[in-house]
Amino acid sequence: MTDTARGTSRRYGSRPTMKDVAARAGVGLKTVSRVVNGEPGVTPDTERRVQDAITALGFRRNDSARILRKGRTASIGLVLEDLADPFYGPLNRAVEEVARDHGALLINGSSAEDPAREQELVLALCARRVDGLVIIPAADDHRYLEPEIAAGVATVFVDRPAGRIEADTVLSDSFGGARDAVAHLIAHGHRRIGFLGDQPRIHTAAERLRGYRAAMAEAGLPVDEAWVSLGSTAPDRVRFAATAMLDGPRPVTALFAGNNRVTVTAVRVLAERPRPVALVGFDDFELADLISPAITVVAQDAARLGRTAATMLFRRLDGVDGPPRREEIPTRLIPRGSGELPPPAGS
Amino acid sequence: MTDTARGTSRRYGSRPTMKDVAARAGVGLKTVSRVVNGEPGVTPDTERRVQDAITALGFRRNDSARILRKGRTASIGLVLEDLADPFYGPLNRAVEEVARDHGALLINGSSAEDPAREQELVLALCARRVDGLVIIPAADDHRYLEPEIAAGVATVFVDRPAGRIEADTVLSDSFGGARDAVAHLIAHGHRRIGFLGDQPRIHTAAERLRGYRAAMAEAGLPVDEAWVSLGSTAPDRVRFAATAMLDGPRPVTALFAGNNRVTVTAVRVLAERPRPVALVGFDDFELADLISPAITVVAQDAARLGRTAATMLFRRLDGVDGPPRREEIPTRLIPRGSGELPPPAGS
DNA sequence: GTCGCGTTTGACAACGTTGTCCAGAGGTTA
DNA sequence: TAACCTCTGGACAACGTTGTCAAACGCGAC
Known part of the structure; x- marks a missing residue:
């Protein structure tokens, strides 16, 4: 079992590239790229040779390079207050679901209700060039986001409004x-x-x-x-x-x-x-x-909050322009007993 | 005036680069890199000129390019079963906390208990070249991870063991x-x-x-x-x-x-x-x-599960070698009443 | 004035991928 | 047989950053 794993004697930590695959398959670099991305214009025979080389070398495309080249990262960031808070679980899940439907990954983190940490996290995500951000704000001044938004990072605030900037927002009532x-x-x-x-x-x-x-x-x-x-x-x-x-x-x-x-x-x-x-x-x-x-x-409806926010985000990424929108999600009173108790007699 | 206009009216979606900053500050590319990364060997005067250009242009380093160049991504992936399950909230949080202590971002997603989706997600994370993975497995065959692990992606399984491969594991008893x-x-x-x-x-x-x-x-x-x-x-x-x-x-x-x-x-x-x-x-x-x-x-102790797993992961990333380890976290019986009810008389 | 030395600075290549563009093979038509 | 097309494959530049290396500079000592 283990000997097969050792069979490929690559240097630990350095992975084969398309160039290696091309060399092994005896084809050009671009042909490998075409096969990896399922682009047309490759004969079945060539494709098989390339596929074989890919499995033999354990090649996996390096998305950092791809992102650098293409400009879009296919990932969005979610900044919330506490990953462990059960209220945010369904919201988190809903955002991930929508991201997945759009072929995007979700990067997330908690601000722990600390404005400085929120900013640090948000800017780290921007440095990663996420396509968009869903933020449950802890800070009350988001002007630090202005250059990012101007540069095209779509941003939607959920659960609480943004501070001192205009932005898409989804709130509960x-x-x-x-x-x-x-x-x-x-x-x-x-x-x-x-x-x-x-x-x-x-x-x-x-x-x-x-x-x-x-x-x-x-x-x-x-x-x-x-x-x-x-x-x-x-x-x-x-x-x-x-x-x-x-x-x-x-x-x-x-x-x-x-x-x-x-x-x-x-x-x-x-x-x-x-x-x-x-x-x-x-x-x-x-x-x-x-x-x-x-x-x-x-x-x-936490899931709906998340779904609405993420949908709004991807609509922006799809190029829908217009002034910032604010959507409000209704709440629902569920009487179960504790609210129907009468006050004690004589009070 | 013209250069100010040029500075602010960038094409939507394209951000200024170090080259732009260098041009504006009248310095070389590498000098900007030095300032951005806090490297020594820059006079205070030059540094100020560069800083001014950075704020004026709203420059933010492109981490995709940086990652491509440096090889390490400073991010780890967490794959769990359901982001909305309250059991995983504290685990998620604990992993994030440890990642943060090591200066790493957390990328995560749910497998929805679907082996195919788990694999898809894990491989997407590998393509992003995460430094390591924490996986709550849904699949029962993880041989698809062999090339990744051989290439140096540290991997720790939590809550359930890996299938058909040897790997670091943290389990509850x-x-x-x-x-x-x-x-x-x-x-x-x-x-x-x-x-x-x-x-x-x-x-x-x-x-x-x-x-x-x-x-x-x-x-x-x-x-x-x-x-x-x-x-x-x-x-x-x-x-x-x-x-x-x-x-x-x-x-x-x-x-x-x-x-x-x-x-x-x-x-x-x-x-x-x-x-x-x-x-x-x-x-x-x-x-x-x-x-x-x-x-x-x-x-x-879900938080301890997460903390232990993440700590183990970063120890591997710090170069600690050795055979796969398995750690077991004890459980604790908390008697509260429902377990202490006697069986009905005569049964 | 020149040498040596340390400090600051910049030119350039490389990371791994994708887009552009062109070359050559093979087939069809005049 | 030449001219023309289609189809496949490859060479090359570019994305934005960092590491290497060498040039330019200032300054004191000979």
Whole structure:
């Protein structure tokens, strides 16, 4: 078994080139190129000789050289916040699926919510000459992308808008979703509702807060600022904030959690308490229906976000011009029980 | 004015090169290269002129050309089964983290459990001349990789072993984990235990089945073949199989689910039944502790799998030779309740 | 003034591929 | 037999970068 592998005694790390194949097959360089790329104008006999040489040498075309020559890389970059966040899994997958349909590879990386790291990653991708970029931004100033975009790197922002530049964008309807969620709680009798959100500099967090306030205002309900807490989604912070709202001087009877990570912590906090507290979470998650009470959520369609963004990107790459477009993906309230709990009697 | 205009009005899609920068700065090509790469031997004055030209033109080094010239791409490929599967999120993240520490980019894609697609993807990555590959195999024959490995592409297999070639491998202890899980159920009084697994051609599924049989045998318990069902993890199939075991002539009193997707479906099936059935799942998942009863699981450390594999890969890239290594990552049984249910009285 | 030495700089080839263009073989027609 | 076409195959330049090597320069010492 191993001796066959050793049979080809090439120098470790250096691979045969078309030139080697041509020499071995006794044909010209361009003929090999033609065979490799399935171009016409090669007799079956010549083609067979070349194919034999290719397998014998273990030749594989060097795409770096090809890219250099052709100018297009057939790859796109995806920069997201955290590869491990389950919310981005389907999005990632959807983008890859569309890329694959267009014969492109996907290069990706996480920014870890760090603007500097986002920029570093994006520019590294640009240096690789990706044809396009799908970005879930962590930064709030994307002017550093201007030269790249001017040079023809198609760019689409997803989930959050670009900062200080005009660009194609695909967003969930965070405002509307949050308003629906809070209206749902109000419809079930709640008056004192807490909002647990992500850091305020994140666009979606701000939008969801805006939706919360809008729903409260539409119902004529005052908002005690002690009911609003934005910040890191670290469990400790969320736990602390939730507890403060629930045990404060004007305790809330319901919570609206601004994203999946916050919801998970909120569920844990509420599970430890004797009396049930209503909860609606932004983002759906697996098994939300099996917890008791089942968790009512505002679901985003992450796969559709990704698919839409990638499709938009390839449309640009296909040469569709025009001003930056912004597409909004609707959210969907899924009542499951936790949002339908009435406030405790006498509150 | 004219040269400014010429500078800004580049043809859309074509970027300035070092040659353009050199012309504008009034220096030689190599001097620009030196500045871009921070090489010594450039006077501060010259360097400033070059830097100015770079920003004015929006120059960014073309890494395709650089790669072609240097031979190393500073990128590694990760091929996994499904980017959207939450189990692979932390693994993906861990690999990226290690890659980043080594200054490498991560290119990835999903095989969708399709051997042909895996091969296509892997070879595309080889054509890009990735320095190394981390593969979660879908195929069971990897001889197609022999020329690539011989040519110096470092390769590490994770989660499942390579087929028909020798290669570095990092695995979870599926056998031991499954045996622990089933032994746990037996210790709580169960005698008739069902196994719901993934397709038998998948190594981990086979190993877990082996663990199941080992635990049963060690306890001197016979296995009714109606208690064993391997196949697709599609919810319909799992539901059907589980129902058959629970309602069959010799009904099981406990289930062991072979992976996270199966566990989720099993939880749903059991939730619909009047009397509780014990369950242990392979793979931990979020909120497993909040379902009632909380789900007992055998947890794999996906992040550690990824970290170990990537570290092994870069060690090879750093020139460490030697025979293929196989590393095994232990699993951990997390008792939460669902595995501690006793069998119904009189069974 | 010239020599030697170290530093800064640039000309040029090479990396492996593809596009352009031309040469020669073979066949058809006048 | 010459003129003309078609079809296959190959020579060569170019893509944008980096490594090699040598030229040009400044400067102190003889």
